[in-house]
Structures are given as structure tokens and as C-alpha cells.
Amino acid sequence: MLSVKNKENGQVELIDLCKDFDGSKAVDHVNLKIDEGAYCCLLGPSGCGKSTTLRLIAGHEIASSGQILIDGKPTTTLPPSARGTAMMFQNYALFPHLNCIDNVAFALKLRGVSKADRHERALELLSLVKMEGFSKRMPDQLSGGQQQRVALARALQNQPSVLLLDEPLSALDPFLRIQMRAELRRLQRELGITFIHVTHSQEEALALADQVVVMDKARISQVGGARDVFRFPQNEFVARFIGGHNVFTGQYSDHNEDQISLVGANNQVFRVQGQAGKTPYPHYNFSVRSDLIEIAHQAETVNRENLINCEVIDAEFHGAYVKLNLQTLGENTEFNAQVSDDFFLSEKIQPGDQVWAGWNSSQTWLLHPH
Amino acid sequence: MTRYLQITPLLLVLILFFIGPIIVIGVVSFWDYNAFSLIPDFVLTNYEELFSSGVTYTIYLKTLKFTLVTWLVTFLVGFTVAYFLAFHVQSLTWQMALFLICTIPFLTSNIIRMIAWIPVLGRHGLVNETLLGMGLIDKPLEWLLYSDFAVVLAFVHLYTLFMVVPIFNTMMRIDKSIIEAAYDAGANGWQTLIYVVLPLCKSGIAIGSIFVITLVMGDFVTIQTMSGGQSASVGVAMNNKRALLQYPAAAADAVVLLITVLIIVAVLMRFVNIRKEL
Numbered sequence: 001m002l003s004v005k006n007k008e009n010g011q012v013e014l015i016d017l018c019k020d021f022d023g024s025k026a027v028d029h030v031n032l033k034i035d036e037g038a039y040c041c042l043l044g045p046s047g048c049g050k051s052t053t054l055r056l057i058a059g060h061e062i063a064s065s066g067q068i069l070i071d072g073k074p075t076t077t078l079p080p081s082a083r084g085t086a087m088m089f090q091n092y093a094l095f096p097h098l099n100c101i102d103n104v105a106f107a108l109k110l111r112g113v114s115k116a117d118r119h120e121r122a123l124e125l126l127s128l129v130k131m132e133g134f135s136k137r138m139p140d141q142l143s144g145g146q147q148q149r150v151a152l153a154r155a156l157q158n159q160p161s162v163l164l165l166d167e168p169l170s171a172l173d174p175f176l177r178i179q180m181r182a183e184l185r186r187l188q189r190e191l192g193i194t195f196i197h198v199t200h201s202q203e204e205a206l207a208l209a210d211q212v213v214v215m216d217k218a219r220i221s222q223v224g225g226a227r228d229v230f231r232f233p234q235n236e237f238v239a240r241f242i243g244g245h246n247v248f249t250g251q252y253s254d255h256n257e258d259q260i261s262l263v264g265a266n267n268q269v270f271r272v273q274g275q276a277g278k279t280p281y282p283h284y285n286f287s288v289r290s291d292l293i294e295i296a297h298q299a300e301t302v303n304r305e306n307l308i309n310c311e312v313i314d315a316e317f318h319g320a321y322v323k324l325n326l327q328t329l330g331e332n333t334e335f336n337a338q339v340s341d342d343f344f345l346s347e348k349i350q351p352g353d354q355v356w357a358g359w360n361s362s363q364t365w366l367l368h369p370h
Numbered sequence: 371m372t373r374y375l376q377i378t379p380l381l382l383v384l385i386l387f388f389i390g391p392i393i394v395i396g397v398v399s400f401w402d403y404n405a406f407s408l409i410p411d412f413v414l415t416n417y418e419e420l421f422s423s424g425v426t427y428t429i430y431l432k433t434l435k436f437t438l439v440t441w442l443v444t445f446l447v448g449f450t451v452a453y454f455l456a457f458h459v460q461s462l463t464w465q466m467a468l469f470l471i472c473t474i475p476f477l478t479s480n481i482i483r484m485i486a487w488i489p490v491l492g493r494h495g496l497v498n499e500t501l502l503g504m505g506l507i508d509k510p511l512e513w514l515l516y517s518d519f520a521v522v523l524a525f526v527h528l529y530t531l532f533m534v535v536p537i538f539n540t541m542m543r544i545d546k547s548i549i550e551a552a553y554d555a556g557a558n559g560w561q562t563l564i565y566v567v568l569p570l571c572k573s574g575i576a577i578g579s580i581f582v583i584t585l586v587m588g589d590f591v592t593i594q595t596m597s598g599g600q601s602a603s604v605g606v607a608m609n610n611k612r613a614l615l616q617y618p619a620a621a622a623d624a625v626v627l628l629i630t631v632l633i634i635v636a637v638l639m640r641f642v643n644i645r646k647e648l
Contacts, residue, residue, distance in 0.1 A: 110561050
């Protein structure tokens, strides 16, 4: 068995981590614990601080304040190679003057390992990523996907306990992206080391991660398992960013044990599951997943607790389903609903139609009040 | 048809002022001459005299020595300056400002910049007076001016920028993440320089070397002025023959020098992909 795995397991802990760039905060008091052997995705829009967080863990930036612990050891100011981490760069950053095998063997060359030994070891790593047949090729003779595999092999050379991947799939075409995604996941399971993967694609994060960290404006918005983050977004930002959610706002009118009644701008009453607390807020936001919304031309056919009348603005064909872009009548709130393609065809839904959208209160999710 | 018309002006200029003169030099190198006139002929005596004279080999050796020392110093200084500009100066504004400062001396002529060294290095020059005043020496240093040292110093001053510019150019194209990847793999600063930066600057170094080597190999003004006429080079020898109206001999000298430099350039071109650099 190839000894890629480090003795340590790659538990990463960020304590009150901050990074300032000329007065602007790139990372603002981030606290995070990543379990050993976990696949963790840092997810967020560009400029949210996810890449800087990764570079702080890697040691390519030094934190302004706070601490980084890797396997319990403080590594905040150590050089990159002393941390037990390895980084895979966004553009792969292969050494353009070295062929594949020398790229992978670079770290060993630095340590004075003989050419035969380091090539043998590099070839093992290349075969791990199925690139052993390309060992003599130069980086510019390889496709993007092939370069990425070589970069992966090179990153594993120093037996890292934590592999840091900076938007590894963003430069690949969509088909290859999905293929490489599966391969990253397989490799992470095989090696048993911690992967920290920065991405702006929620789809990628949901497909890969054991732990999703959603970041916004240099702070962490939510941490949780992929399914939890998708089903139970904590705030409006996460609900919107993770996709597939519609966010509605309503004025508080009444509540009981496990439901709150809200009034929308069009005097529409919404029933939302959740507790209002002792002193209710004046406004609440809630989300409804677009795949749970029922659509019909007649109100009577929708047997749901919440019903709103809306107009179809647009219909987008996605293959198995059709995404309807809807606008509530009067108050002009836009939202989406997914209906099956068959339903879309049999109901003859056209842009411009007035339809009813409905959902049960159990399908709503209360977002943190603002 | 219009394509050919479009390149005609440039072609005419090149034929008239570049290819033409070279052909003339080549033809004249086979002519005969006496003390008063040139005799159109086809003789090999000019070349025979050149290759049979021990002086030729001595001055070629001397010229190559000047070239080698100048190349080495301009490379070390040029690489260091380029490295500082490309990797240590973080802001683009400062990078450009410092780069422009490097080029400012080039707004004056070569000759002026060279002659400016004379009051600095002379017997009663700035350096000697200062050292005497400080009591570090008790009589002026003779080797400062009119010496091989002065020649190399002037060459370095004149030509270092020709090394800085192409190396800086290749360095600026090195992706910063490649340097980070080297650190990530465990390389220290020195290892990164030797194993990553230096190989990636290969073409810039080759281009800078071509500039410096061709300039120094063909020089006669700097060597004559700064050595006070005590050092010879191929260029100086050629200029002397020209002054004695021995044009065919000087032409033969020029042809041999041209071939020598072309061979050196051809070797250097093996290290550089010119198409990629342009």
C-alpha cells in the first residue's frame, strides 16, 4: 500500500482568526473546527474570505490575529512546509520548466533524494492519479484535467495530513468537473486525510462535503453537514446562496406553540413553523424550497395551508424538471418553483399565465430574525 | 500583390543600409591594397595575414576576457536588480517608478556617461582624494583609471540595463503561485531561486546576454578611452587599420568578428524561444 497518509490525521482548528489587508478585513474572527479525515468545503461568493482562510491555513498568508491549530499543534506562524499541509493551486501552478515526474519529485529533490529513488516515488504518486503514462510530458502539453491530476500528485508528495484545494474544479469544463469531483471524493476516502476545498459552487459543496462552511463578508454564516445546510439554512444569505430556496418576508401577526402567522405585503397570510419566543420580532423571514411548492391553475386543486396567486414570468427547461420564475400579484415578490416536465406539459403552463402556488407550513423554514 | 508592396519600404531600407554594407565589407575583405589605394581583386592575403599573426589571437583572447567578465558582472547585477524589482517591490506603481529610474541615465549619450568616470577615477579624482583624505591609502591608486578595471567598470555601467530589462520581463511573467508552490513543497528562498526562478528566467538571461556580448565584442571606444589606449581589442585593432586606410584588412577583421559573434549568438539562441518572448 502506498504510504501517502501521514501519521497525523489532519484535525484543523481556527480560533478567532483574523486577517486584515490594508485595513479591510478579509477574514473576521473566524472560529472553526474541522474533524480529522473530513471533506470540508468553504463555500461563498467571491471576496467572502474563503480563499484567504485557506491561504492562512496553508501558511501563504500570516494571520493578523488568532490561532491555527493542526492536530492540536499551533501552526499560526510556521512556514507552509512545516504545517503538514499541502496546497493545490487554482491554476495548478505546475513548474513549467519541469516534466510531470520532476514536478511531482520536486519536494524530494529539495531533500536531496537520489534521482532514481525520487522518480520511483513520483511514479507511484502519478499512478495514484492515473497519470503514470504521462511522466515525461511537459505541463503545457497536458489538458487542464491532466494538469490537475499532476498537481494533485505533487501536493501529496510531502505526505500531508491536510490537503488544501483552492477552487480546484473551476477551470475545468462542466463534464470534466463532475468526473474530477467524484475522483477527489474517492481519493479523499482512500487516503483518509482531511481535504479543505474552497468553492463558490453550492452544487459542488453539497456533492462533496461532509462539512459545509458557508462564508459571507469575511465571516462564517453557517457550518454544518451538506444536508443540514441545504435543508435548514440559518439566515437569509445562506438560504439564497445555497440555492433552491425562496425567501419570503412577513409582518408578525400572531403565534401559537409551533407556528407563527405572518402577513405579507399583499395582506397574504403565511403560516410558518417555528417558535416566536417571548417577545416576537416585528418581521420574520422564512424560506420555502422551490421543489416543494405545488403549482396549479385553479386554487381549489391546491390543498395546502399557504396559497398565493402569482404570474408566470418565465419557464426554464432543466431536463427532468422545469424551473418556473413566478411573481406574486400585487406585491411583486419573485420566486421560483420546480415542477416536473410532464406536469408542465400536461398543465400547458405558459409565461403570462396566472397560477396558484401552495405549500404547507411544515415545508417552511424560519430564518433567523433580523 | 499589396502584401509585397506593403513590405517594400522596410525591405528597401534593410537592403540599402544593412545587407548592402555587409556585402560591401565582405567583398572589400578580398581586395588588395597598398599604402595609397585600394585595388579591386580577389586575394586571400588579408585573411592569411590575420590568421598567421599572433597578435590576432592575443587580442581575441583579450576581447573574450573583457566580454566574459562584463557578462558575468552585468548578469549578477542585472539579475539581482530585476529580482528586487519583480519580487520585492510589491506595488506596481513603485515597480514602474524604480524601473524608470533605472532607464534615466540612458537619456544621455554613451560617451558622456563613460567620460564622466574620468574625474571620478583619475589620479586626483573623487575616489582617490576621498581615500587619501580618510587616510586609507598614502598614494593614489593607479589601477582605478586607464586600466582593465576601468574598462569593465564602464562596460558594466553602460550595459547592465540591457540585462535588467529582458530578465525583469521574464520574471514578471512568472506566476506568483508557482513560487508559492515551491515554498509549499518545502523549498527555502535559495532553493526556489536556483530550481524555479533561475530556470524560468532562462530566455531573459539569454536575450540579455546576447545584447551585452555583441555590444562588448564590437566595442572600441570604451576600451580605448577607459584603458587610455593601453588595452587592445578586436574593435580597437580594426579601427587602427581603418585609420591607416587599410580598409581590406579591416574588412577581413570585421568579417571574422561577425562570424565569431554569430556563432556565440547561435549558441545562446538554443536556450531561448524567441517567438515566445516577442
